[in-house]
Amino acid sequence: MTTLQECQARDATDPLRPLRDLFSIPPGTIYLDGNSLGAMPKTAAARAAEVVTQEWGQDLIKSWNTAGWFTLPQRLGNRIAPLIGAGPDQAVVTDTTSINLYKVLSAAIAIAKQDAPARRVIMSERSNFPTDLYIAEGLCKAQGFTLKLVEPEEITAALDSALAILMLTHVNYRTGAMHDMASVTAAAHAAGALVVWDLAHSAGAVPVDLQGAGADFAVGCGYKYLNGGPGAPAFLWVSPQHAERFWQPLSGWWGxxxxxxFTPDYQPAPGVTRYLCGTQPMVSLSLLACGLDGFEAAESLGGMAALRAKSLALTDLFIALVEERCQGYGLGLATPREHAQRGSQVCLTREHGSGAFAIMQALIGRGVIGDFRAGDGGVHKDILRFGFTPLYIGFEDVWNAVEQLRLVLASAEWQRPEFNQKHAVT
Amino acid sequence: MTTLQECQARDATDPLRPLRDLFSIPPGTIYLDGNSLGAMPKTAAARAAEVVTQEWGQDLIKSWNTAGWFTLPQRLGNRIAPLIGAGPDQAVVTDTTSINLYKVLSAAIAIAKQDAPARRVIMSERSNFPTDLYIAEGLCKAQGFTLKLVEPEEITAALDSALAILMLTHVNYRTGAMHDMASVTAAAHAAGALVVWDLAHSAGAVPVDLQGAGADFAVGCGYKYLNGGPGAPAFLWVSPQHAERFWQPLSGWWGxxxxxxFTPDYQPAPGVTRYLCGTQPMVSLSLLACGLDGFEAAESLGGMAALRAKSLALTDLFIALVEERCQGYGLGLATPREHAQRGSQVCLTREHGSGAFAIMQALIGRGVIGDFRAGDGGVHKDILRFGFTPLYIGFEDVWNAVEQLRLVLASAEWQRPEFNQKHAVT
Incomplete structure (x- = not known):
């Protein structure tokens, strides 16, 4: 059995431990929801004050030049690049993940129509994040394509001559299961398809090498593991081989x-800049820089490789402790045990409608913040979801989180009515 | 001749004068660029600190419910509604003006295709803000429509049986000329076309009555006259008669x-909520509320009618003073003298390439901030653009601005090399 003391000892010798001090975590909270909204870097408040009071309030429109507002999407894209295996000037930060997916899928469809007009299928996982499927569904209808949904284990066999685009989320939001980006991309390319990756749950969480994998397009989120703040703008990456070839339909002036x-005809900018559209929200955009500072601070401590090793150690420990200490309460494991197939989250299952929502509420009441994702009464069980951000989560946190979960389950306190009140946002 | 003392006296008796104290204007600055980026409400810094430190830093994901993040687009839309003649739950604040235009033009095209399939033209003004034309151009190409561009005086005669959609910006960004929304909308409807209005330079600047005019769709900007902060999200309005009828292609989960x-198939929300797409930038979005506070403070002082009366008085005064005091320096007037045809800005012209850029730079050096828009060497002269926000601009400001302009022109200081250095953003 793993002890609290052993966990404390691991924190004491963890070379990444100082990074925790870069973040503001509320007292009494173990925050295991950084996969939904990353915690606040301590520098964010001062940066927000600077952007609002100085750049907006004092410098006003001059800040488009003096504060570099106009080039911030490209500059932030270049700072995200090392986290996703992108080269310089291949990524931009702008708009939302959904809108960026619309842009890159539109571009991919245009390429497919030109290079392989007989291919009219976009394939994805049935359990992909719904907004990705909604965007793809809309584009398929508009463009005469078909959206084909399969289970993850069916993907390889379904790569056929009708497939134009394989669109996958690297790490699944419900289960934390991770695709092997290089092998899936290679298989799709061998079958003649383009590959679009959604990195919402992997950028900043696991090492990503888009160029190494030969990927075609990618999008990702600024407010999860990148700690950019609530609703921080998203990012978009385009392989240099496609960068000059096609436009995308959101042809606004920033692109x-x-x-x-101010000419009346649209001429797309060179490279990835053409994926910009309209003026970006500068206060929110500026705060993403504070989140990226954390990764740059981690560079001298081993960077993403070290963060990944710690992430796996944290999730291994969480799985082991749940299995040691929370037996007999109907919990299962949705997240793969294989390191190569696991993102930076652990998802515990419970039968649909058997109290998982209330268990999470009771756990949150005890200061351990994860979230709940409803099952469907069919193949998908209800899920208790826990994200582990190695920048600010420690081994003692994991021990304490499992201990609180055990106490919630053992005491049956979760059955109190107050823990079963639904909110608008779950 | 109008004197400085007369202007000071007008400020002293101006019932709207106290509203100026709601804004932070840098000392020594006369800010006549609120049509580009509105000045900062004094409450913005504290609000930014609250959203960052408390809502993000302390409350984390709970803020989706407790701080109302999830419903903020609708709540802000309802606060903009009185400024644009919209009813409750008809407007939302989200994304950018360009992206919102893409959504409503897409919806309008879908309606036109169903109701009047032979109509395949979108018409706009040749001097409309370019991003509007780029978005329309892209959609026309994709949808088999033609974008037809005309001069403003040609619009009425060009309303023909091929026209599906008339897309206009209410107040022109280059000249400050304003369309008669009601009569243009009525004429377009009589000709069988739908009408989309861009309110970027009119929401918060002039009274707007979308429902009274019978308009079909509208979009507008959060960071100009609404004082929402740099790149604040934009808004979108849909007439209730179209609200339930069509979707738009950016079908993300927030809509x-x-x-x-988390169902895999897209079912659009009722009403205008279906025009949302992805997660919004909460810090920037929250600051727009500070800008809207100013208009609510103006309500008891006469609201938009009083603001409009003052705006016209300010622009009348500016035109008169320029004509009294800056004669003989090659300046012309691009903005209509007719009140009914004038927004809240005044645009002075000078021959293309004859120093207007440097004149504006020299004026900015003296603390009077306007902006420059290049002409084309043809019909469009170079433009010195001055926006007048009656919430925070006074009559003495106008006098002093013209006096500084006179001094710049009289001294020829604008010919110094330092005032001719181009920036990335003009």
């Missing part, structure tokens, strides 16, 4: 080759 | 009827 020439 | 059911 124009000469945005201040 | 879903049940966003937390």
């Amino acid at each position: 124009h080759a000469a945005p201040f020439a | 879903h009827a049940a966003p937390f059911a």
Whole structure:
């Protein structure tokens, strides 16, 4: 059995431990929901004050030049690049993940129509994050394509001559299961398809090497593991081989080759800049820089490789402790045990409608914050979801989180009515 | 001749004068660029600190419910509604003006295709803000429509049986000329076309009555006259008669009827909520509320009618003073003298390439901030653009601005090399 003391000892010798001090975690809270909204870097409040009071309040429109507002999407894209295996000037930060997916899927469809007009299928996982499926569904209807949904284990066999685009989320939001990006991309390419990756649950959580994998397009989220703040703008990456070839339909002035020439005809800018559209929310965008500071601080401590090793150690420990200490309460494990197939979260299952929502509420009442994702009464059980951000989560946190979970289950306190009140946002 | 003392006297008796104290204007600055980026409400810094430190830093994901993040687009839309003649639950704040235009134009095209399939033209003004034309151009190409561009005086005669959608910006960004929304909408409807209005330079600047005019769709900007902060999210309005009828292609989860059911198929939410797409930037979005506070404070002082009367008085005064005091320096007037045709800005012209850029830079050096829009060497002269926000601009400001302009022109200081250095953003 693992002891609290052993966990404390692991924290004491953890070289990444100082990074925790970069973040503001509320007292009495063990925050295991950084996969939904990353915790606040301590520098964010001062940065927000600077952008609002100085850049907006004092410098006003001059800040477009003096504060570099106009080039911030590209500069932030270049700072995300090392986390996703992108080269310089291949990524931008802008808009939302959904909208960026619309852009890159539109571009991919245009390429597919030109290079392989007989291919008219976009394939994805049935349990992909729904907004990805909604965006793909809409584009398929508009473009005469078919959206085909399969289970993850069916993907390889379904790579056929009708497939134009394989669109996958690297780490599944419900289970934490991770695809092997390189092998899936290679298999899809061998079958003649383009590959679009959604990195919402992997950028900043696991090492990603888009160029190494030969991927075509990618999008990702700024407010989860990148700690950019609530609703922080998202990012988008385009392989250099596609960068100059096609436009995307959200052809706004920020993506124009000469945005201040105010010419009536649209001329896309070179490279990834053409994936910009309209003016970006500068206060929110600026705060993403504070989140990226954390990864740059981790560089001298081993960078993403070290963060990944700690993440796996944290999730291994959580799985082991749950299995040691929470037996007999109907919990299962949705997340793969294989390291190569696991993201940075652990999802515990319980039969649909058997109290998982209330258990999570009771756990949150005890200061351990995860979240709940409803099952469907069929193949998908209800899920208790826990994200582990190695930048600010420690081994003692894991021990304490499991101990609180055990106490919630053992005491049956979760059956109190107060823990079964639904909210608008779950 | 109008004197400085007369202007000071007008400020002293201006009932709207106290509203100026709601804003932070840098000392020594006369800010006549609120049509580009509105000045900062004094409450913005504290609000930013609250959203970052408390809502994000302390309350974390709970804020989706406790701080009302999830419903903020609708709640802000309802606060903008009185400024644009919209009813409750008809407007939302989200994304950018360009992206919102893409959504409503897509919806309008879908309606036109169903109701009047022979109509395949979208018409706009040649001097409309370019991003509007780029978005329309892209959709026309994709949907088999033609984008027809005309001069403003040609619009009425060009309303023909091929026209599906008339897309206009209410107040022109280059000249400050304003369309008669009601009569143009009525004429377009009589000709069988739908009408989409861009309110970027009119929401918060002039009274707008979308429902009274019978308009079909509208979009507008959060960071100009609404004082929402740099790149604040934009708004979108849909006439109730179209609200339930069509979807738009950016079908993300925030526009879903049940966003937390996570079902794989897209079911649009009732009403305008279906025009949402992905997660919004909460810090920037929250600051727009501070800008809207200013308009609510103006309500008891006469509201938009009083603001409009003052705006016209300010722009009348500016035109008169420029004509009294800056004669002989090659300045012309691009903005209509007719009140009914004038927004809340005044645009002075100068021959293309004859120093207007440097004149504006020299004026900015003297603390009078306007902006420059390049002409084309043809019909469009270079423009010195001055926006007048009656919430925080006074009559003495106008006098002083013209005096500084006179001094710049009289001294020829604008010919110094330092004032001719171009920036990335003009």
